[in-house]
Amino acid sequence: MPSRPNSMEVWMESSKDEEEEEEEEEEEEASSWIQNNDIVVENKEDIEMGSLSTFKSILESESNDWYIANPTTSAAMHSHLFLQPLDSYSTSCSPTPSSSVFNNNLDFDSSIHNLQVNNNYFLPPTSSIDTIPNNPPLVESFDFGCESGYLESVFNKGSWIFSDFGDNNNNNQFGTNNGGFSAFGFGDVNSFLFNRSNNMILKPLDNFDSIGAQPTLFQKRAALRNNNIGGNNSNGSYLNSSVDDVNNDNNNNNNNNSEVNEMKSSSSGDDSIDGSNPDYDSDEQLLENGSSSIDQNGGSSLNANGDLNGKKKGIPAKNLMAERRRRKKLNDRLYLLRSVVPKISKMDRASILGDAIEYLKELLQDVNELQNEVESTSSTPTTALHPLSPTSPGLSNCIKEELCTNAFASPLSSPTTQPATVEVRLREGGAVNIHMFCARRPDLLLPTMRAMDNLGLDIQQAVISCFNGFSLDIFQAEQNKEGQELNPDQIKAVLLESSGFNGMI
């Protein structure tokens, strides 16, 4: 695995047999981390939700400044952990090995091993297949028009990592998971970490939930925190501590490891509940090292380390970590779910669930109708009734239509409106992140691939969707032609040209 500190990388562990090893799901989520220019976040669990949401929020936000925000913050944390991804990777084998969008990609268990993320890459969860195109405002708010049915699915994996469905409308506490934020290179990450009222120190590990999809929130908060806290109150300490910590329990990969030094060492070691949760550890370490900057915890007396309050000794600390993992896992799942559901009215949890339910119902109905259709195949195809949907008049047609039109296609992506969008980010070490979106055309994929090849860009991690618009997201491409050292504009121009959109944007 590339240990390039600047690039964001995520390792995911694929899920085991869900049925039997459902409990192992945690593991799935566990070992992965994001490495960003500014900050390195480890342990997928730590980041997933917040990050993605962060992304979204970022994306939603009009300005692209965010990534510029705190370039200085970068800290190669847990660099030793970089190896882990490999491990995870090696172990990775999703239960649904076929990584098809509908299977693997959406497979929450499937792990993404390497994911370098760039800001604009993550999309709002418009599902690839949706019967109901009207994807919520949320999506619309996004700049890039890519419907990304595909991306989403891919990002399902990704979303595990970067999700925060927090609340579209609502706020989102940043969850303070440093991982999430740091991954995005926000200098204010630290501020996030410690600003979060109650649990200050420990926070980074878990949810960083709320970075909700809403753009403004993120920026607002980021700006706010930057302003308020200035650089970062605890940044150095955190990063450093985390780094050190990571080194300590790196081999462990277990989230429990570093929880509280005093007590954590007990069992977690090889539990393998998480493939590797460096961040976790780091966070936990952070916990210890981190100053109890803000202890205004509602009532919970922050005895995270167990002894502070002298309550049941260290028990809480472990529990704390477990709870964080649990929360993160839930958030991840929730966001993944969200990413699968095309029509998300709001980003809050309840809405996500509700929309998912609704969507499920719709799908079931569609399936039912289709079944009927199929059953009544030759005879009266059109008349094939759709018992389930009273409203649906010409069902088969409708459904088919739906499927054809929207299926796999996000409602909002009006390819027409956005001729082509190409964004290129250069990362250290020749890594390139590319996001491209344009109307789908028959001969777009291959030329684009050729263009990439011609550019000497070796695609290592990518998601390409030809649904309802051509979407190409390359999270990691390396310039194998060392000589030329491309610049983003070049790449962009070439891609636009290859797609026939040159000059369009």
Add this chain to the structure above:
Amino acid sequence: MPSRPNSMEVWMESSKDEEEEEEEEEEEEASSWIQNNDIVVENKEDIEMGSLSTFKSILESESNDWYIANPTTSAAMHSHLFLQPLDSYSTSCSPTPSSSVFNNNLDFDSSIHNLQVNNNYFLPPTSSIDTIPNNPPLVESFDFGCESGYLESVFNKGSWIFSDFGDNNNNNQFGTNNGGFSAFGFGDVNSFLFNRSNNMILKPLDNFDSIGAQPTLFQKRAALRNNNIGGNNSNGSYLNSSVDDVNNDNNNNNNNNSEVNEMKSSSSGDDSIDGSNPDYDSDEQLLENGSSSIDQNGGSSLNANGDLNGKKKGIPAKNLMAERRRRKKLNDRLYLLRSVVPKISKMDRASILGDAIEYLKELLQDVNELQNEVESTSSTPTTALHPLSPTSPGLSNCIKEELCTNAFASPLSSPTTQPATVEVRLREGGAVNIHMFCARRPDLLLPTMRAMDNLGLDIQQAVISCFNGFSLDIFQAEQNKEGQELNPDQIKAVLLESSGFNGMI
């Protein structure tokens, strides 16, 4: 509304316009109540999750004794509320008016206004249409064999009320929502209410989450509590207070009403967030009335009423209620989701979400396949498949094959073990579906694309992932070279060759 206490009846309110009125969901859930032989519970929100889970646990439990446990506990609470359901009912019109199982019934928005529950009515969520019949142990444990796609769906509404996905394997704190328990006529309801460690007094209102699906847990706990606490420590007070309270703010229907008497009166009045939450109120009342039986709250100093700790005054109390509502709502949704998903491996939240995601993916795939099938209607009339039911013998060859094998789905295939998997389906009109999965290699994408191009296959809908293995799913490709009419094996061979895996599978 039939007030027959013994019969189970459900009124559903259809969801409003989800998009716009998403926030109204709360309302939807709000006004409904359960009337049981023993106890009448009002306010759907109060009950949903806990009750159902309770049911499940009950059902799952081998013994039927539970309902016998505390027959005396019954209290016709909030009887006045009975009228409400009608109101809600009148307003009901689901966005998906189709009353099919898959639509209305599953519509989470629909609110149950009146729900008279009987013990055996609730089923584990085996969905009617499921691609994967193996409904989890949970279901199996149930006595009644009805898969009840329908029932479930109905109960989805019902489940709003009675859901607790708590934890199949785990425990479940009873959540103490009086509504839930009381509905079941458990005398120990009270004990539940106050036994719950931290927040003792307030508890009854919210989740009563955990009655998890597990049978033993419920009984165990019930028994435990009965034994420990004897009859009920606060039972009388609770019920009474709740009843009284209900009467007080009955018209209000707002959960906020009775929160803490001191401060709550402010806004909640007509908020209509919940159609009616008598229980809520009652609970809140309970809060006040209830003795602070157990205040071992971790750190939260139980200043629920706001003044106790002297912290931010009464603010917490309101927040507390809101949070309870929120939790309940989430739990409800979650359980509803669960009820829609046929294959639930475990009852814990994460599993529910994961299973839902998985199921969604499956449905999407099914829809896709069905669509293809429909499109190719005339050609293979006999094949009318039931993609959904894998067991269905007649399955269209392709679909069945796909489904059965791994197409897009097989959990077990680990990339490493399976060097390359290519599946090709020919559809009518030259459409081709391809699924390819193999270990990721640097130069795999472009050659594959080239191969596709060389084959004359124009990719129209595809998802390509280079994450953790190369995944290529082409949902629709058309043979632009009309002359040659490829056969699947050819395509497969070419793709394998292009990927360097030829002959490997």
Add this chain to the structure above:
DNA sequence: GATTACACGTGAAGC
């Protein structure tokens, strides 16, 4: 200013 939503850290409970 009020409501809503969220993450948090806890104690409890079931494995």
Add this chain to the structure above:
DNA sequence: TGCTTCACGTGTAAT
């Protein structure tokens, strides 16, 4: 026994 899950009450934040 430890681990996991859960609900809970909080503080915080956005609306």
